[in-house]
Amino acid sequence: MYQQIADTLRDQITDGTLAPDAKLPTEAELKEKYAVSRETVRKALAMLVNEGLVISARPQGHFVRRRQPMVFRPQAEFRKRPYSPEMDAFMTEFSAEGREPRQVIEVSIVEPPADVAKRLHLGPGDLVAVRKRVRYLDGEPFNINDSYYPLSIVRDSEIMRPEDIGRGANEVLAELGYRQVRALDELYVRMPTPDEARRLDLGPGTPVAQHITSGHTAEGKPVRVAITVLPGDRHVISYERQREVPEEEA
Template identity: 85%
Template sequence: MYQQIADALREQIADGRLAPDAKLPTEAELRTMYDVSRETVRKALGLLVNEGLVVSARPQGHFVRRRQPMVFRPQAEFRKRPHSKEMDAFMTEFSAEGREPRQLIEVAIVEPPAEVAKRLHLQPGALVAVRKRVRYLDGEPFNINDSYFPLDLVRDSEIMRPEDITRGANEVLAELGHRQVRALTELYVRMPTPDESRRLDLGPGTPVGYHLLTGFTEEGKPVRVAITVLPGDRHVISHELFREEAP
């Protein structure tokens, strides 16, 4: 029975009858509507909270979660402007007025995590420089972006300073003789670790996209791994595809 109540509410959320931020019927109202116990109503609401569709804000009640995702476009790495008018329109649709991004940057020299060492083909003992960023939008943490570079390549460069690099770290790498001409991206979909939940202030039922980008030079040398943690309730990840052959 609680499944049926959840199904009915989910359908109303999906088709917009219950809009973002709308208040759901109260527990008492749902009990009367469906002639069921408080227990059953609570199980139905709990299911929707776990699915990330509804937030519980006691004592006011339950509300439809507002999802206003930000477009994450891995292709911006190599071309700032999209090529198709469809992508332009799509990004315009998702860009909200008055949202001001802000970021905290931290730089460190560390032993690389195993997944980074493997992708950068590092010898045991080799160190990496990491630029760790948390990006905020309207004061809320939006995503985590950590970029790893073999220390040998970037020592004493601008990359080691905890400030924004206006022309981009990729441009600095190119000036150092390590221009990235292609990249391989991997996206894993999973629940957050407790540390990610804390840093990103995630609610229950919020999975993340774990995005790894490995950048290669013309000679096929991996020179950078960027790891982005994207909360599912705040992002849509988008690509343009073309029939034309890439070089």
């Protein structure tokens, strides 16, 4: 029965009968309407909370979650844009949209995870600098972006500072002599690790997409591995593709 109640409320949210920020009927009202126990009602509401459709704001009640997903465009990374000299691409783009972006940045020197070491062609004992970021929009943690660099090439550079880099870390690498001209993108869809769930404040049952980018120079040297974790209830991943037209068809 709790599934039937959840289905009915879900349909009302989907078709707009229950609009964003609308308050759902109280547990007592649902209990009386469907002639079920309070525990059954709570199971139905918990399903919708786990699906990211509803938020619980006790003691006020349950409300339809306002969804304003972030559009994540991996192909836009190397495009030139008039970014602010004070703020990096993420901060500039979403400030322009009228949203409130914020990010918490931590920088440390670590032994790389095995998969990162493999992508960066590092040997035993080689260290990396990692910039760990949690990005927020309108006060909500939206995604994680952890970027790894061989310590030997970024030591003493701006990449080692836990602050926004207005022109971007990619441009800093280029100034150091390691301009990236090719990137390999990998996408995985999975459940979050406990650490990711903690950093992103994820509810039970929320899947994530993991986007791994490996950046290479013209000589084929890998100089950066960026791992972005995108909660499935907060993102749209948008890829743009363009067919190359043969000269004889042009």
